[in-house]
Amino acid sequence: MANQPATPGAVPGPEQPPAPLPKGVVLGKDGKPCRSCTSKSAFSAWASQMGHAKPAPSSRPFSSAATTSTPASEAPARKDCPADVETLGRSTWTLLHTIAATYPPKPTPVEQNNIRDFFRLFSKLYPCWVCAEDFQAYMKKEAIKTESRDAFGNWLCDAHNEVNRKLGKPIFDCSKWEERWRTGWKDGSCD
Incomplete structure (x- = not known):
């Protein structure tokens, strides 16, 4: 079995070093590429390197491409895949800024405690562990300002x-x- 060529996805043996990861692939704490910490393009590069082929459009459930004769190389990207780091980040910031926009102008002590608790838990549960640890460090450096909507919104910004x-x-x-995030642009473009 010695001197056999490397097989994509194969476990490296003593004579077969692991293939280098494509730039931008972040490993999870389990040592495997972390989808929610890695961009879609970097994750796709890793999947291709490992021999994970993309299915033909006709084998994709829930895809509009399933009814066309578009070659697999030209198939539109799916919208129902697990979130990559960019998608997750954009969606998360939208949620967090919207929470800030609806936070009371003069919150009660209970409301202030609730937002602090939410952010403590959020920073521990966030799917991208690198991002989560970074946010935890930021919160240690810059305490959450909860005394008003304005203070909280500016802290989050x-x-x-x-x-x-x-x-x-x-x-x-x-x-x-x-x-x-709250009122819309003064020029009325959000109305």
Whole structure:
């Protein structure tokens, strides 16, 4: 069996080192690629490297491509796949900013405690463990401001901008957080 070529997905033996992971693939704590910590393109590159072929469009359940004769290489991307890190991040920020937008202007002590509890648990349960640990560290550095909607919304905007900085994304003007997430833009484009 010695000197056999590497088989995609095969467990490496003493003569077969593991294939390097494509750039951007994050391993989960179990040592396997973490879908919710990795971009779709990086995860797909890993799956291809491991020999996981994409099914032909006709074998895809719930796909509009199943009724067309489009070649597999040109098939539209599915919308019902597990979330990658970008999809999960966008959806999460939408939820969190919407929570901030509906947070009371003058919250009671119970409401303030509830939001602190939610964020403590959220940061422990978030599916991307790298992101979760990063957010926990941010909350240790910058305590959640719960005394008002404005304070909480600005704290969350600052937290989001901290992530944007690390990812090389544009920084949002936090003076406009309420217009973006609560009232809509002043020009009426959200009405």
